[in-house]
Amino acid sequence: MTQVSARIGRPRRIAIDLWAVIHLVGSLGKYLGLAAAFPIAVAIGYGDPFWPFLAAGAITSGLGWGLERVAAHPDRRLSVREGFLVVALTWLLAAAFASMPYLFAGGEQLASPIDAYFEGMSGFTTTGATVVTDFDELNESMLMWRQFTQWLGGMGIIVLAIAVLPRLRVGGRQLMESELPGPEIGALSERIRSTARRLWALYAVLTGVQALILASFGWSGIDDAMTPFNAVAHAFTTMPTGGFSPEPRSIEPFAAASQWVIAIFMIAAGANFALLYRGLVRRRANAFARDEEFRLYVALIVIAAAFLTAQVWSYGIAGGEEAFRVGLFQAVTIMTSTGYATADFATWPILSILTLFGLMFIGGCAGSTGGGIKVVRHLLMGKILRREIGQTLSPESVIPIRLNNAPVDERTLRAIAAFILLYVGLWAVGAAVIAVDIAFTGLGVPGLDPLAISASAIGNIGPALGVTGPMGSYAAVGDVSKVTMIALMWVGRLEIIPVVVLLTRHYWRL
Amino acid sequence: MIACTSRDEVNLVAGMFARREAEHATTVIRTSSTEYVELWREGQLDVDFVVSSELETAHAISRTLGVPAARHTDVFAEGQVQLAEFDVAEGASPTVLHASLRDAPVPRDSKIAAIIRGDETILPGGDDEIAVGDRIVVIGSPEAIKAWSRLLWPEGGAVRDVVIFGAGRVGTAIARVLLGQGLSVRMIEASKEQALRTAESLPKARVFNATGVDPDFLERERIGQSQAAIFAMRDDAKNHYAASIAQVHGIPFTIAIAHEAVSVGAFHRAGIDVSINPRAVTAEEIVRFAHDPRTQQIVMLEENRYEVLDVTTRDSSRYIGMAFRDMPVHGSIIGAIVRNGSAIFPHGDDVLQAGDRVIIFTEAVNAPWVVEAL
Known part of the structure; x- marks a missing residue:
């Protein structure tokens, strides 16, 4: 009897292996800190002080290394269960890393920890919302660091979309059908690693191509405002659908040619990267035409752009080529969740504003760096509704839902419905909190604005309306609103469900 | 070597084995899976002939639907020559009755091979006549056979819209063949899992998860408006009963799968227009080779x-x-x-x-x- 009771032991009620989580987060932090090498090089190049970046890198890597050492344990158990927490903590840590240089040397406008963390979270979630109002106060290396955090965030999203979200069944669909998830998250399978490497290479190459095209416009005199610095800075925030810009008026000061190029790269950034890989690298052009999600994505862009163009033209805001360009650019920037602007759409007529507000809820394609609900979820939700109506008439009819001709299993469909409900619910709660905060702080932001701010944060878009519009900043909103936005950006970026799972009792305890 | 046990894998292995032991022996394999037939057509299976009872049944049904007045049809010479067996009933066009075959407007490119009148078989000449109650065997081009079908059953047009009861292997094979010919197909399957599987594999078919004998369902979905119903459930008794219910609901043309040979007679008595025994269809196909x-x-x-x-x-x-x-x-x-x-x-x-x-x-x-x- 004693032997049996010894085997049974004391009750172990903790359901997750915290040490394993700490170990992996530490190990990721260790490598993340190395990314400080880039801004250090920029700072040296421009003669700016490089110690803020060195300190941020050293603290992050050191902390990561320490956590990894402390949690080193021979029989770590790392499974999908731990994966949720790893993902959630990693983004919090990355945002902290991004915020450190601002805090150390960002000057007055980023001196508050909440402001610095806001800017860091906005960077790593590729949102593009900013509290910076005076861009001249920041030196080149600090401005480039803002851009670079978004580029790093984009890389994180790609691996999130390939390796993590499909296992958690929240990605809308598995990015590549062959990459079936295994049981271990810590040891990414070789297939997943090689997919991630290939997609990262595509991401980096597209960024490089965009930077070269933009820089060549500067060199050739097509666009005098497009310095090499600006070319690289904007290339860093286009592919991750980020939207940070070192320019206070975003993309407005640049020439029409640059705006067209950026619009095209935003459209690419909002597409499924696995599809881009198949279409561009493997040269299967009909891959785009065959993909239902991509077709709907393009159709939505065309419709929204046409509608905005008509509005802009008829209200005399712009005409001719400029009307098309302004309409397309604003439709693409909001729908893909980038958040650039070539016009202050916050001052547009209400119908255009409502169009853009609606686009905030669409987002990019699954497997892109874009935020929002994602086109594929809208597509499948539409099919679910159509089936529901069909089955009202014929309750016995069996109607499998297909995506690109392959049946989608019911479990995934339920997850999509749950995602959309959670998304809308969190958006509404966030909007309510922001509205109350704004009412108390007496900022006097009217009507739609809290709704737009919340939608912009959870969709990782960036600009909202009014003073928080594309040419403004979030500097003036209260701390409660900022913290709410930080939470919304974080939750939205991680596709909600992995974070919400952490709030359940059974995640932690048996 | 004919391998026709009920298990595909056994037949396949037997066929392979026979090929190894006796290189010149003709090997015939029966399978219940259409996939093996496709493999064989692609040249992946080293046997001389693969017969799928499901596929043969499906083709037999497809031919029957093209010639709704026929009790039985078969094809020769890669489909250039068709054979059909018709029962001459009251509704037949009077122009072909009560006139000698020499004078009657029989379709070109066809020939009446036999008139079966009770126990007597007539190999007809120009002076013979067709009468109501006869069963005739016609050989001709596919167009001529269709023309015969129209002569003998003027109100039965070409079938464009069918409902299949049972979405198992046989039902699915039939549906696939008919969908391939552009027919509109509805399927009724009692098993939820099977219904879902079939719906997933046949995007163009409309699948219902129902028993097929529930009058509310049949009425709501207007099943009776289908031009033809095919009963491909696993149980002959269910096919029999469902076919009777379907006739009550107004389906004009019924085809039933008779898994047991004895059911053919019973189905005929129940007024089912065509009965198809998959074993007989398969056996015929195999015998050709022997x-x-x-x-x-x-x-x-x-x-x-x-x-x-x-x-x-x-x-x-x-x-x-x-x-x-x-x-x-x-x-x-x-x-x-x-x-x-x-x-x-x-x-x-x-x-x-x-x-x-x-x-x-x-x-x-x-x-x-x-x-x-x-």
Whole structure:
């Protein structure tokens, strides 16, 4: 009897292996800190002080290394269960890393920890919302660091979309059908690693191509405002659908040619990267035409752009080529969740504003760096509704839902419905909190604005309306609103469900 | 070597084994999976012939739907020649009744091989007439057979819209063939899992998860408006009952799968228009291979009382060069010949040549003699 009771032991009620989580987060932090090498090089190049970046890198890597050492344990158990927490903590840590240089040397406008963390979270979630109002106060290396955090965030999203979200069944669909998830998250399978490497290479190459095209416009005199610095800075925030810009008026000061190029790269950034890989690298052009999600994505862009163009033209805001360009650019920037602007759409007529507000809820394609609900979820939700109506008439009819001709299993469909409900619910709660905060702080932001701010944060878009519009900043909103936005950006970026799972009792305890 | 056990894998292994042990033996394999048939067509399976009872049944049904008045149909020479067995009923066009065959407007490119009147079989000449109650065997081009179908059942048009009861392997195979011909197909399946599987594999079919005998369901979905119903459930009794209910709901044309041979008679008594026994269809297909190498195909009719053979003539046959009107009858009649790959429906003046493929209707007892003589 004693032997049996010894085997049974004391009750172990903790359901997750915290040490394993700490170990992996530490190990990721260790490598993340190395990314400080880039801004250090920029700072040296421009003669700016490089110690803020060195300190941020050293603290992050050191902390990561320490956590990894402390949690080193021979029989770590790392499974999908731990994966949720790893993902959630990693983004919090990355945002902290991004915020450190601002805090150390960002000057007055980023001196508050909440402001610095806001800017860091906005960077790593590729949102593009900013509290910076005076861009001249920041030196080149600090401005480039803002851009670079978004580029790093984009890389994180790609691996999130390939390796993590499909296992958690929240990605809308598995990015590549062959990459079936295994049981271990810590040891990414070789297939997943090689997919991630290939997609990262595509991401980096597209960024490089965009930077070269933009820089060549500067060199050739097509666009005098497009310095090499600006070319690289904007290339860093286009592919991750980020939207940070070192320019206070975003993309407005640049020439029409640059705006067209950026619009095209935003459209690419909002597409499924696995599809881009198949279409561009493997040269299967009909891959785009065959993909239902991509077709709907393009159709939505065309419709929204046409509608905005008509509005802009008829209200005399712009005409001719400029009307098309302004309409397309604003439709693409909001729908893909980038958040650039070539016009202050916050001052547009209400119908255009409502169009853009609606686009905030669409987002990019699954497997892109874009935020929002994602086109594929809208597509499948539409099919679910159509089936529901069909089955009202014929309750016995069996109607499998297909995506690109392959049946989608019911479990995934339920997850999509749950995602959309959670998304809308969190958006509404966030909007309510922001509205109350704004009412108390007496900022006097009217009507739609809290709704737009919340939608912009959870969709990782960036600009909202009014003073928080594309040419403004979030500097003036209260701390409660900022913290709410930080939470919304974080939750939205991680596709909600992995974070919400952490709030359940059974995640932690048996 | 014929491997026709109920298990596909056993048949497959037996076929492979036979090929290894006896290289020149002809191997025939029965399978219940259409996938093996596709593999064989792609040349992936080293056997001479693969017969799928599901696929043969599906093709038999597809032919029947093209000729709704026929009780039975079969094809020869890659579909250029068709055989059909019709029951002549009251609704038949009066122009073909009460007139000698010489004067009646029978479709071109076709020939009545036999008129079965009670126990008597008539191998018709120009003076014979068709009467109500006869069963006739017609050999002709597919168009001519369709024309016969219209003559004998003027109100039955081409079937465009069918409902299949049972979405198992047989039902799915039938649906796939019919969908491939552009027909509109609805399927009714009682098992939820099977219904979902079928719906997933056949995007163009509408699948319902229902028993098929629930009057509310049949009424709500207007099942009775379908032009034809096919009963492909696993249980003959269920097919029988569901077919009766469907007839009550107004489906004009019913085809049932009879897994047991005895059900064929019962189905006929129940007013089911066509019964198909997958085993008989498969056996016929297999028997073709067991015959004389010159015999490409054989069809058995009326419980094996008659056979239709597809035989290639020898150079030494004494009928070479003889006009058809001069040939002896001997309980057999030539329906069509295939010369250089195309079908000819011969008249009295045409002459038989060496190497012709002859499609000939004969009493089963005379079959060996007919093959010998040609």
